[in-house]
Amino acid sequence: MDLVAPVVVEPLRRRRCAECRRGPLERMIVEYGRPVCLDCADLGHLVFLRRGDTALTRRARERSALWAVVVRHNRRRTRYERQGLLVEETALAEAEAACLADTEARARRRARDAERRAVLDAGVTEALRAEILRLFPAMPAARAAEIAVHASAKGSGRVGRTAAGRALDRDAVTAAVHASVRHVDTPYDSLLMRGVPRHRARAQIAPAIEQVLRAWRAPLPGQRDAPGATGATGAEGVPGRTDR
Incomplete structure (x- = not known):
């Protein structure tokens, strides 16, 4: 009962x-x-x-x-x-x-659990970083690492913590890169601060985002084709996605 x-x-x-x-x-x-x-x-x-x-x-x-x-x-x-x-x-x-x-025993158990979670989190971040570079081989390595760390931060609810992100779903990984470009490489944040509606600001910066993503998709010397260089793209260069 x-x-x-x-x-x-x-x-x-x-x-x-x-x-x-x-x-x-x-x-x-x-x-x-x-x-x-x-x-x-x-x-x-x-x-x-x-x-x-x-x-x-x-x-x-x-x-x-x-x-x-x-x-x-x-x-x-x-x-x-x-x-x-x-x-x-x-x-x-x-x-x-x-x-x-049992204070000492519980403290040891918490320490072991923390170590296991740290190893798991590091693995998620590294896998995400590798997938970002696979899809965008011309992206600077430091930027890929920065995006992976941000997207997989524990408790953030961001792409890297979702089931799709952990499974390295192409759309989910691209969405993480897309979000980084929006905030770092375009005037999107300043547009919002000036009172521009979110959807209008996104439409305004779409060409700049696509330009950055296109450059990062370019194959490195010795590569014939960049992963993800072909195929349909949605609004602002996100494969299979439309701006929402």
């Missing part, structure tokens, strides 16, 4: 309990649209565990017969965000003892 934990709110405004009239409340639950303090809600015996330590949070939650999620509304993001948990004090003490007992 799935558990449904109570949700406790940290109010942004001064609120009083609808039952005992105490306030202002640091934390409360909402029942039938009314604020209720933790004591009246039978949660007053729980202690607050701030989010951040994943192992401690998981262990305290598992050991606590009753626990609640604490949230606060973020006005800028217009959503409720998790702040931590309310758990039984004995459960928290047991969880802290368990975490202390």
